[in-house]
Amino acid sequence: MEITNVMEYEAIAKQKLPKMIYDYYASGAEDQWTLQENRNAFSRILFRPRILIDVSKIDLTTTVLGFKMSMPIMIAPTAMQKMAHPDGEYATARAASAAGTIMTLSSWATSSVEEVASTGPGIRFFQLYVHKDRNLVAQLVRRAERADFKAIALTVDTPRLGRREADIKNRFSLPPFLTLKNFEGLDLGKIDKTNDSGLASYVAGQIDRSLSWKDVKWLQTITKLPILLKGVLTAEDARLAIEAGAAGIIVSNHGARQLDYVPATIMALEEVVKAAQGQVPVFLDGGVRRGTDVFKALALGASGVFIGRPVVFSLAADGEAGVRKVLQILHDEFELTMALCGCRSLKEITRDHIVTEWDHCRRLPPLPSARL
Numbered sequence: 001m002e003i004t005n006v007m008e009y010e011a012i013a014k015q016k017l018p019k020m021i022y023d024y025y026a027s028g029a030e031d032q033w034t035l036q037e038n039r040n041a042f043s044r045i046l047f048r049p050r051i052l053i054d055v056s057k058i059d060l061t062t063t064v065l066g067f068k069m070s071m072p073i074m075i076a077p078t079a080m081q082k083m084a085h086p087d088g089e090y091a092t093a094r095a096a097s098a099a100g101t102i103m104t105l106s107s108w109a110t111s112s113v114e115e116v117a118s119t120g121p122g123i124r125f126f127q128l129y130v131h132k133d134r135n136l137v138a139q140l141v142r143r144a145e146r147a148d149f150k151a152i153a154l155t156v157d158t159p160r161l162g163r164r165e166a167d168i169k170n171r172f173s174l175p176p177f178l179t180l181k182n183f184e185g186l187d188l189g190k191i192d193k194t195n196d197s198g199l200a201s202y203v204a205g206q207i208d209r210s211l212s213w214k215d216v217k218w219l220q221t222i223t224k225l226p227i228l229l230k231g232v233l234t235a236e237d238a239r240l241a242i243e244a245g246a247a248g249i250i251v252s253n254h255g256a257r258q259l260d261y262v263p264a265t266i267m268a269l270e271e272v273v274k275a276a277q278g279q280v281p282v283f284l285d286g287g288v289r290r291g292t293d294v295f296k297a298l299a300l301g302a303s304g305v306f307i308g309r310p311v312v313f314s315l316a317a318d319g320e321a322g323v324r325k326v327l328q329i330l331h332d333e334f335e336l337t338m339a340l341c342g343c344r345s346l347k348e349i350t351r352d353h354i355v356t357e358w359d360h361c362r363r364l365p366p367l368p369s370a371r372l
Ligand SMILES: Cc1cc2nc3c(=O)[nH]c(=O)nc-3n(C[C@H](O)[C@H](O)[C@H](O)COP(=O)(O)O)c2cc1C
Pocket: 024, 025, 026, 038, 076, 077, 078, 079, 106, 107, 108, 127, 155, 230, 252, 253, 254, 255, 256, 257, 285, 286, 287, 288, 306, 307, 308, 309, 310, 312
């Protein structure tokens, strides 16, 4: 079947994968209100396209933390990718590198930092969950540094695991032929079957619920890598993140898998951007499935976006080629959106190119000065 948009991969993945695995990838927490909302909210933002601008050349390139990239679309950390495809994280790493973008490797990957590094060149970030055992965390961060990862994305929305009911019903566990490779040999590489979601039990046993702002400082004492805080949803926390020394902020609700009834990330983005006052870059993930979504996020002030589920679904459908295709489709759709909005570079994308449902009080840009 010819794939014409990113969302089509989900149906293929659903057909191909065992139910327990598909459900783990697809689910959100509890009522899954936020899961729907992450998508729906994009449809409350409309374009104000500008016309008669020479768009024969469009430049999508950007830099993230100083690294040059082909486009502002990156790969979010998603755990256990070898459940989707035998090549798992290797395939994702290669696809990201071929597309000239960044892959973020999950702490709970089924390939280790060293293995992913060995797939070849590429700019990669490492997502960190802070286990109770701080020596283990420090060791892992050092390994990521040695494997040439360029930043740490510290996940700050998971002191406990959100209640994902499908995983509870399915008694989710990691298939026995796989391990959380970063923890292999440390007796923490397995997610066993329990009377619950096996992952929820793993998190309850291993993850440090006491994690707080002082630990963001602690992390800076053990690494020189820039630290992105992943899971910020409010202006208050954006300020604290900057005060704590974060090099960037990822507006994320963990793909609606943690606290249900938090706003869609695209709705929370603008308050975080305003609070950040341009001091650090602000990124967004959650529900990005179209080039138009990428444009909307940038118009609201994001420096780039990350995608989660489209990667695991396309991996399940077609391995590395699937992930490459997802990145290509989003690239092409985003480029087209820019052209049709009259933007030739990311700098030209402004707040005035969109109007949101919550803008009714907002004044339209002043007339009549023709701004070409
Ligand atoms: C299957 C799956 C596994 C995930 N694993 C992790 C993880 O290990 N660490 C993390 O910080 N976030 C994890 N996330 C959250 C993603 O990084 C990201 O925030 C989210 O998927 C973005 O939303 P989207 O899936 O709608 O694109 C996971 C999400 C999914 C769907």
